[in-house]
Amino acid sequence: MRHAPRTLSHVCEVPLPVDQTRSRVDGYDFRAPDSWDQFADVVALAYGGYEAVPEYRKIIGDIFEPKRSLLAHRAGETCATLALYSLDMSVPGGRQPIAGIGYVTVDPTHRRRGLMRDLIRRTLTGLHDRGEEAVAALHTTEPAIYGRFGFGSATRAVRIRIPRSSRELSTRPPAAPTDPPPSVRVLDPARCGAEITRIYEHAIDRRPGMPRRDGTWMRRALLDLPERRGGAGRLLCMLAGADDGEPATGYALYSLTAHWENSYPRYEVHVRELFANDPTAYVNLWRALLDIDLGGTVIADRPVDDAILALLDDPRSAAPVARDQLYTRPVDVARALAGRGYGAEVDLVLAVADPICPWNVGRWRLRTGTYEGECARTSAPADLALTVRELGAVHLGGTSLTQLAAAGRVVEHRAGALRAATRAFHHDPAPFCPTVF
Ligand SMILES: CC(C)(COP(=O)(O)OP(=O)(O)OC[C@H]1O[C@@H](n2cnc3c(N)ncnc32)[C@H](O)[C@@H]1OP(=O)(O)O)[C@@H](O)C(=O)NCCC(=O)NCCS
Numbered sequence: 001m002r003h004a005p006r007t008l009s010h011v012c013e014v015p016l017p018v019d020q021t022r023s024r025v026d027g028y029d030f031r032a033p034d035s036w037d038q039f040a041d042v043v044a045l046a047y048g049g050y051e052a053v054p055e056y057r058k059i060i061g062d063i064f065e066p067k068r069s070l071l072a073h074r075a076g077e078t079c080a081t082l083a084l085y086s087l088d089m090s091v092p093g094g095r096q097p098i099a100g101i102g103y104v105t106v107d108p109t110h111r112r113r114g115l116m117r118d119l120i121r122r123t124l125t126g127l128h129d130r131g132e133e134a135v136a137a138l139h140t141t142e143p144a145i146y147g148r149f150g151f152g153s154a155t156r157a158v159r160i161r162i163p164r165s166s167r168e169l170s171t172r173p174p175a176a177p178t179d180p181p182p183s184v185r186v187l188d189p190a191r192c193g194a195e196i197t198r199i200y201e202h203a204i205d206r207r208p209g210m211p212r213r214d215g216t217w218m219r220r221a222l223l224d225l226p227e228r229r230g231g232a233g234r235l236l237c238m239l240a241g242a243d244d245g246e247p248a249t250g251y252a253l254y255s256l257t258a259h260w261e262n263s264y265p266r267y268e269v270h271v272r273e274l275f276a277n278d279p280t281a282y283v284n285l286w287r288a289l290l291d292i293d294l295g296g297t298v299i300a301d302r303p304v305d306d307a308i309l310a311l312l313d314d315p316r317s318a319a320p321v322a323r324d325q326l327y328t329r330p331v332d333v334a335r336a337l338a339g340r341g342y343g344a345e346v347d348l349v350l351a352v353a354d355p356i357c358p359w360n361v362g363r364w365r366l367r368t369g370t371y372e373g374e375c376a377r378t379s380a381p382a383d384l385a386l387t388v389r390e391l392g393a394v395h396l397g398g399t400s401l402t403q404l405a406a407a408g409r410v411v412e413h414r415a416g417a418l419r420a421a422t423r424a425f426h427h428d429p430a431p432f433c434p435t436v437f
Contacts, residue, residue, distance in 0.1 A: 023121070024114045028072045028079060030122055036061040038071060039081045039103060046105030053227050062216045063437075070123060072115050080106040082119040085437055087137070088212040090204045092397040092427040093341015093371050099123075099133035099331065100211070102437045120149050121356050127331045128359060134335035135395060137328040139436050149356055151327035152393025155209045155431040158320035160308065162298040164266065166317035167290040170310075171283050184288040189222045189237040195248045196222070196237065203275040207303065208396040209326055209431030221273070221435065222253070232257040232270060238288055240281035250276025252285045259296060266296025273434055274300065279307075286311060303432035304398075326433040329392035333360045337375040340395065342368035344423040351382035351413075352391065360388055368424050383417035386410040397427020 033039060036057070044051055052060065065085060072080040085100035101123065106115045127133055140146050143153070189196065197218050204210045213221060224235035232255040241249035252274040256267045269292055276282035286308060289298055302308055304322060309315045330336035333352055347367045354360035365378040384401070390409050393399040401422040404410045412418040 023118050025072075025118050028074050028115065028118075030070055030072050030118070033066050033069055033071045033078075033081075035066055036064045038078050039064075039069075039083070039105075042071075042078050042081050042107050043103050043105050045107060053225055056223065056225055056228075059216065059220050059223060063220060070119055072110075072119065074110075078107075079110040080115040080119055082123055083437075084123060086133070087437070089137070090206075090208050090210045091340040091395070092208050092343070092425075095205075095212070096135060096339040097133045098211070098328075099127055099136040100437045101136055101138040104138070116145075117149070124149075124329075124331055124357055128357060132331075134330060134332045134339055135328055135392075136331050137326055139325065139433075140327055143324055146327050147389055150329040150354055150388040150392060152329065152389040152391070152395075153324045153399065154328040154393055154396045155324075155326040155398050155433045156304050156322050157301040157325050157432060158304050158306070158309075158322050159299070159301050160318040160320050162290065162308075162312065162318045164296050166312060166314045168313040169283065169287065169290075170313045184238050184240050184284050187237050187239060189224070189235055189253060192237050192239055192248075192251070193218060193222060195239060196251050196253075199248065199251050199275055199277060202277050207429050207432055208398070208427055209433040211433070211435050211437075213435070217435065224255075229255065230257075232268075235272065238285055240276060240284045240288075241278070248281070249278050250274070250281030250285050252289060254289065256292070256294070261296070265294035267292070267294045269295050269298040271298065271300035274302075282307060283311065303430055305428075305430045326396070326431075327392065328395045329388050330360065330395065331357065333364055333388070333391065334375040334377070336391070336395065337364070337366055338373055340373070340397075341371040342373050342424040343370075343397075343426055343428075344420065345369060346420045346424045348383045348417055348421055348424075349378055349380045350391075351385040353385075353387040355387070357388070381413065383414040384410055384412055384421055394425040396431035397425060398431040401425060 064083060068084040070082045071078050081103050082101060083103040085102060087098040087100040088095055089098040104116055104119065124136060138146065138151060200213060204212060235253055235255050238252040239248040253272040255270050257270065259266050259268055269289055271289060274285055276285055312318060345368055350364045350366060352360055352362065352364060363378050363382055364375050365380060366373055366375045390404050393404065394401055401410055402418060405412060405418050
């Protein structure tokens with residue numbers, strides 16, 4: 001039975017100004033920059049006036065794709081910036097090219113007149129017109145900014161703080177060998193870049209949301225500038241499972257911050273990254289991190305379903321706190337939906353609203369096999385109505401359509417469609433993005 005029809009604008013939660021599809025700013029020119037240097041001053045000003053040290057600036061400049069990025073200028077001065085990165089990211093069922101947006105900044109004296117909106121709109125329109133990436137993604141300094149542009153919260157992390165008193169693990173052999181003791185080596189990350197890259201590359205396809213890292217992105221992931229340590233010691237790397245000449249199967253990047261309580265050492269152990277490709281390496285890495293001499297609290301940002309919460313005897317003590325990470329949005333609905341895999345077979349018509357990209361507006365028929373989907377425009381009646389923001393939120397399989405419907409952000413027009421779609425879009429394990437861009 002079909003529910004009473006409701007209009008699309010009813011579910012379009014995004015506050016829409018008069019017309020978001022056209023420029024509302026006058027007097028600015030928009031063009032691709034020649035190099036990172038044209039971005040640097042506005043970026044530094046926007047983020048608090050910090051000057052990037054030369055080593056960091058070099059890496060940011062190497063990653064930068066000037067031909068794909070955009071700046072707004074007036075009277076020869078850069079007033080606003082947007083960097084665009086060509087990413088290859090894991091999505092449910094495989095990998096998909098993703099347009100990564102970063103360094104959206106506007107000079108403080110040019111704010112609140114629509115420059116950010118215009119940079120985003122021009123970027124999405126350009127991607128569409130040139131038939132490039134069908135999905136865009138970004139990290140945001142403030143979560144309230146990008147929903148209006150159709151970006152939905154797609155991955156989450158939990159910050160865990162494991163106290164010294166909760167080191168007990170609930171593993172049994174063979175996952176937790178105690179004799180011989182865990183085979184973990186501590187090395188300078190610069191000495192094991194190739195092994196880290198190999199382990200990371202292997203880990204990508206098990207979890208959506210992880211971008212591939214070429215040499216430059218990996219150099220950035222391993223960057224350890226004294227100016228950015230915030231009082232911690234240098235970055236260290238643990239490799240697990242590298243016995244008898246066998247390749248390592250897991251690594252942890254971490255640093256220690258000296259801390260004393262009543263004259264006892266209680267150093268904070270900050271885990272920047274931990275990836276392991278088998279349970280033994282995973283358990284051994286955590287065992288070693290929790291057993292570090294002088295160690296107090298171990299702090300890490302982990303996937304919401306990370307095994308550490310099943311590994312600790314007392315997971316409550318880690319007090320996990322969830323936060324949003326990556327925001328995604330379809331640039332082209334049909335290609336975006338056809339570019340990922342699905343967990344169940346569905347045949348659905350989605351009525352889609354889009355505040356910025358008019359080519360996405362309308363009804364789309366999504367037919368999925370167990371692993372793949374196809375999507376095309378249709379005139380058939382809608383089963384679900386939603387905006388691109390909701391499609392972005394569920395794209396990596398970590399946000400539930402049922403949850404969004406309970407918040408009034410998705411409307412079900414055919415009984416059963418919501419449940420079926422929720423199953424199809426869901427992915428286990430949950431997505432996680434370890435790279436900020
Ligand atoms: C965030 C920033 C880029 C906004 O630039 P801007 O040119 O002033 O933004 P616009 O004028 O295009 O604003 C577009 C809309 O976003 C809203 N908006 C802008 N900044 C916002 C913020 N920090 N939080 C919530 N909404 C914001 C505006 O109110 C406007 O709303 P509307 O749709 O109701 O009209 C700018 O303030 C900045 O450079 N901040 C520091 C760097 C930063 O945080 N960048 C974001 C990186 S992800």
